[in-house]
Amino acid sequence: MKRIYMDNAATTPTDVEVVKAMEPYFSLKYGNPNSIHSFGQEAREAVEEAREKIAHLIGANSSEIVFTAGGTEADNHAIKGIAWANQKKGNHIITSKIEHHAVLHSCQFLEKHGFKITYLPVDKYGLIDPKDVEKAITDKTILVTIMHANNEIGTIEPIKEISKIAKKVGIYFHTDSVQTVGHIPMDVNDLGVDMLSMSGHKLYGPNGVGALYLRKGKKIVTLIDGGAQEKNRRAGTENVAGIVGMGKAAELAKKRLNQGKEKEIVRLRNKLIQGIMNKIENVRLNGHPTKRLPGNANFCFEFIEGESMLLSLDMEDVAASSGSACTSGSLTASHVLLAIGLPPEIAHGSLRLTLGKDNTEEEVDYIIGNLPGIIEKLRALSPFKENWEGLN
Amino acid sequence: MGMYSDKVMEHFKNPHNVGEIKDADGIGEVGNPVCGDIMKIYIKVKDNKIIDCKFKTFGCGAAIATSSMITEMVKGKDIDEALKISNKAVAEALGGLPPIKMHCSNLAADGLSKAIEDYKKESKVKK
Numbered sequence: 297m298k299r300i301y302m303d304n305a306a307t308t309p310t311d312v313e314v315v316k317a318m319e320p321y322f323s324l325k326y327g328n329p330n331s332i333h334s335f336g337q338e339a340r341e342a343v344e345e346a347r348e349k350i351a352h353l354i355g356a357n358s359s360e361i362v363f364t365a366g367g368t369e370a371d372n373h374a375i376k377g378i379a380w381a382n383q384k385k386g387n388h389i390i391t392s393k394i395e396h397h398a399v400l401h402s403c404q405f406l407e408k409h410g411f412k413i414t415y416l417p418v419d420k421y422g423l424i425d426p427k428d429v430e431k432a433i434t435d436k437t438i439l440v441t442i443m444h445a446n447n448e449i450g451t452i453e454p455i456k457e458i459s460k461i462a463k464k465v466g467i468y469f470h471t472d473s474v475q476t477v478g479h480i481p482m483d484v485n486d487l488g489v490d491m492l493s494m495s496g497h498k499l500y501g502p503n504g505v506g507a508l509y510l511r512k513g514k515k516i517v518t519l520i521d522g523g524a525q526e527k528n529r530r531a532g533t534e535n536v537a538g539i540v541g542m543g544k545a546a547e548l549a550k551k552r553l554n555q556g557k558e559k560e561i562v563r564l565r566n567k568l569i570q571g572i573m574n575k576i577e578n579v580r581l582n583g584h585p586t587k588r589l590p591g592n593a594n595f596c597f598e599f600i601e602g603e604s605m606l607l608s609l610d611m612e613d614v615a616a617s618s619g620s621a622c623t624s625g626s627l628t629a630s631h632v633l634l635a636i637g638l639p640p641e642i643a644h645g646s647l648r649l650t651l652g653k654d655n656t657e658e659e660v661d662y663i664i665g666n667l668p669g670i671i672e673k674l675r676a677l678s679p680f681k682e683n684w685e686g687l688n
Numbered sequence: 689m690g691m692y693s694d695k696v697m698e699h700f701k702n703p704h705n706v707g708e709i710k711d712a713d714g715i716g717e718v719g720n721p722v723c724g725d726i727m728k729i730y731i732k733v734k735d736n737k738i739i740d741c742k743f744k745t746f747g748c749g750a751a752i753a754t755s756s757m758i759t760e761m762v763k764g765k766d767i768d769e770a771l772k773i774s775n776k777a778v779a780e781a782l783g784g785l786p787p788i789k790m791h792c793s794n795l796a797a798d799g800l801s802k803a804i805e806d807y808k809k810e811s812k813v814k815k
């Protein structure tokens with residue numbers, strides 16, 4: 297059996313069609329899109345075509361798409377860019393406790409420079425209450441930044457409701473949409489956002505390229521200074537091949553969404569969740585039961601630790617991830633799992649399986665068949681098994 | 689996964705001496721302050737020698753492998769010798785640990801010395 301990849305929230309495989317579309321832009325059509333000659337112009341055309349495709353995917357105008365070096369840069373750009381551009385108006389930013397580190401650490405950086413940040417709590421499903429956003433607004437608030445869907449537990453936030461609140465009082469609204477773009481149907485006007493971050497490699501495109509949707513007329517300060525590229529919104533010679541790749545990925549994603557292909561992922565994901573919940577005891581599902589990303593399944597298994605689960609799964613050729621302290625590099629449990637109210641020892645036993653468009657029913661069955669044995673073996677090692685107070 | 693040595697993976701796959709000793713002479717329970725893991729070590733002592741040693745661990749791959757390794761290393765050693773086993777020695781016996789995982793090997797060394805302490809207390813009471 298082939299290795300099973302169920303870590304699509306970390307990165308997705310680059311589609312072969314995407315790679316094919318990128319190929320000419322390395323050694324054949326290698327012009328700098330800012331050059332006057334035909335080499336330059338064919339590259340320019342390719343970049344603009346990609347911009348169209350990405351705009352089309354999210355219902356934007358192509359002039360509102362700014363290419364960046366990835367989702368993290370797009371988040372940094374949006375948050376710091378708005379902060380610097382509006383310092384005279386105010387110094388308060390509202391975000392949540394479960395944002396990606398690209399957002400959280402950008403906010404923490406601004407805190408060191410005199411900005412005040414409100415980190416909103418979430419409920420046990422990871423949902424933000426729009427009323428909390430409303431209550432947190434002061435006359436100094438310049439920006440609200442709330443993620444579209446959480447990368448760990450998959451919960452989809454009520455962005456429409458929140459953006460309405462921000463709009464009512466004339467505050468900028470940004471959403472980190474890295475996990476949703478290309479995975480669920482969306483439209484920036486329907487969502488009502490001013491800025492939205494995207495990443496190429498999360499939608500079957502290449503790494504090292506992303507984009508920021510910046511609503512027409514909204515001004516932000518650039519992060520990267522240099523040439524006049526991207527209409528003075530992001531300097532640096534364009535990553536032409538990467539941009540072409542992301543454009544192709546967006547085109548393919550749009551096609552899949554038009555065909556409702558994400559529903560098949562939801563079906564397999566639900567089968568996986570059901571199978572695991574039925575076969576294993578002392579397990580809980582993290583995130584919202586229905587308001588969740590199509591491919592996301594996230595569990596906590598009591599009595600055991602996540603890294604040992606990942607090692608065991610890897611030995612059975614399954615790639616997954618965990619929010620356990622032992623896997624985090626910082627040796628504290630995931631801030632998201634703690635924010636939904638899990639005690640650290642429960643958060644320790646988390647396992648995230650994220651399905652993508654290429655996962656099959658067979659793979660899901662394989663995991664349902666093999667995980668119980670792995671959990672049982674690890675629980676036999678655990679000093680907690682007998683005298684654990686458990687959840688609830 | 690490639691982050692651990694073959695020896696670590698061997699012990700992780702087939703950990704030695706897993707379990708409890710019902711009539712243990714010493715039990716050491718330690719928690720890892722860094723990431724919140726827990727290890728319990730049981731020893732059986734006869735004529736000042738550790739004749740049996742078992743463990744239960746709630747922790748990462750490195751924590752499980754070091755538990756398994758230390759229980760192997762102490763068997764047959766007399767208790768003063770066993771006390772001298774350092775976390776470094778356990779890590780070395782496992783062919784090294786990634787730097788971020790060195791603290792996990794403290795669990796094993798600390799758990800063992802706690803178990804021995806516990807035994808010493810117990811045997812004093814008996815005398």
Ligand code: FES
Binds near residue numbers: 723724750751792
């Ligand atoms: S026990 Fe947590 S990192 Fe090893």
